[in-house]
Structures are given as structure tokens and as C-alpha cells.
Amino acid sequence: xxxxxxxxVLLLSVEPVTFAVAQSSxxxxxxxxxVPRLGxxxxxxxWRHIKLWFAGRQKNWELAAYxxxxxxxxxxxxxxxxxxxxxxxxxxxIEPLQSINKAIEAKDSTSFASAFNRxxxxxxxxxxxxxxEFITIQVPAVSPFSDQxxxxxxxx
Ligand code: HEC
Numbered sequence: 001x002x003x004x005x006x007x008x009v010l011l012l013s014v015e016p017v018t019f020a021v022a023q024s025s026x027x028x029x030x031x032x033x034x035v036p037r038l039g040x041x042x043x044x045x046x047w048r049h050i051k052l053w054f055a056g057r058q059k060n061w062e063l064a065a066y067x068x069x070x071x072x073x074x075x076x077x078x079x080x081x082x083x084x085x086x087x088x089x090x091x092x093x094i095e096p097l098q099s100i101n102k103a104i105e106a107k108d109s110t111s112f113a114s115a116f117n118r119x120x121x122x123x124x125x126x127x128x129x130x131x132x133e134f135i136t137i138q139v140p141a142v143s144p145f146s147d148q149x150x151x152x153x154x155x156x
Contacts, residue, residue, distance in 0.1 A: 004083070035081050036081070038081075041078050042078075042135075045074045045075070045078075048067050049120070050144065051145065052064055052100070052116070056116065058152070059109065060150055060152040061104050064104050065101075068100055075097075085126075085130070086129065088129075089126040093123075096115050096122050099114075102115075103115050116139065120138060124137055
């Protein structure tokens with residue numbers, strides 16, 4: 001439990017500093033009640049993964065920072081709500097998440113792409129470790145979100 005708490009502190013340190021994301025939007029209405037299924041947390045993570053990619057590709061760094069923060073929260077949720085997830089599998093996400101954060105701050109598309117690739121490898125490595133090797137994540141080719149534009153709304 002101590003290590004888990006430490007992990008969360010580390011994950012929180014991935015918080016983007018350049019773009020402040022309103023805290024209120026990330027807090028659930030209530031912490032009580034039913035616990036989300038791990039598969040559902042993962043589905044949300046899959047969306048974040050896709051949105052993060054297209055935000056970064058289109059240099060919408062503000063949106064990328066927002067999606068990164070969301071992804072980090074859902075990982076923290078998975079780690080705290082599902083104590084049976086080995087901490088080492090959560091740990092492998094830290095380096096890619098931190099590198100993506102740095103790339104966003106530096107507005108560096110090349111570093112963003114390579115860190116995003118490492119993140120995707122880390123997703124799959126946990127799936128493998130947890131007997132879910134049939135769930136393979138890859139860098140998305142097209143956005144399924146036709147109702148959302150990923151380009152920056154103003155010049156950055
Ligand atoms: C710490 C371990 C771990 C990490 C890291 C992880 N996953 Fe998962 N993921 C799981 C487990 C376990 C399941 C199976 C959940 C279940 O059986 O209910 C899963 C399932 C999924 C699913 C299937 C959900 C569905 O219903 O189709 C998707 C998609 C997914 N993960 C995406 C991702 C993405 C994207 C990342 C990286 C950004 C990621 N996961 C990182 C452990 C992890």
C-alpha cells in the first residue's frame with residue numbers, strides 16, 4: 001500500500017505545468033457508490049490514447065496536456081481501485097508519460113511521437129503481463145471522433 005501511494009505521487013508529478021487544467025472538471029461527482037469496471041476504465045483510456053495522439057499530431061498542445069492529465073487520472077484510478085494490478089505494470093507507464101509531458105511543454109512533435117510509441121508499448125506490456133495479450137493497442141491511424149476537431153482553436 002505504501003508503494004502504491006508512492007506510485008500515485010509519482011504519477012501526479014507528471015502533471016503538466018505549462019497548461020493549467022481546471023481541477024473541477026477532473027473530479028467525479030461522487031466517490032461513493034459503484035466502482036467502475038476495469039474494462040470501462042480501459043475503454044476511457046483507449047479514447048484518451050487516441051485523442052492524445054491526434055491533439056499532439058495537430059500541435060494542439062493545450063488539448064494534448066488535457067488528455068494526458070485525463071489519462072494519468074484513469075491510470076491512477078485503475079491502480080488504486082484494482083489493488084491486484086502489479087505495481088511494476090503501472091510503473092512502466094511513468095517514463096513514457098513523463099516524456100510526453102516534456103514533449104508537450106517543449107511543443108516538440110518528434111519527441112511527442114517517440115514517447116507516444118513507448119507509451120503504446122507500455123500499454124501492451126501490461127496487457128501481456130496480465131494475461132490480456134489479445135488486447136493490442138497501436139498508434140491510431142484515423143480519428144473515430146468525427147465530431148471533434150483536434151486542431152488548435154487559436155495560434156499557439
Ligand atoms: C497496469 C496494467 C495496464 C495498463 C498499463 C494498461 N492496461 Fe489496458 N487493460 C488492462 C487489463 C487488466 C485489461 C482487461 C480488463 C478486464 O478484463 O476487465 C485491459 C483492457 C484494455 C482494453 C479493452 C477494453 C475493452 O472493453 O475493449 C483496452 C482498449 C485497453 N486496455 C487500453 C489500454 C491503453 C490504451 C493503455 C495505455 C494507454 C492501457 N490499456 C494500459 C491493464 C492495463
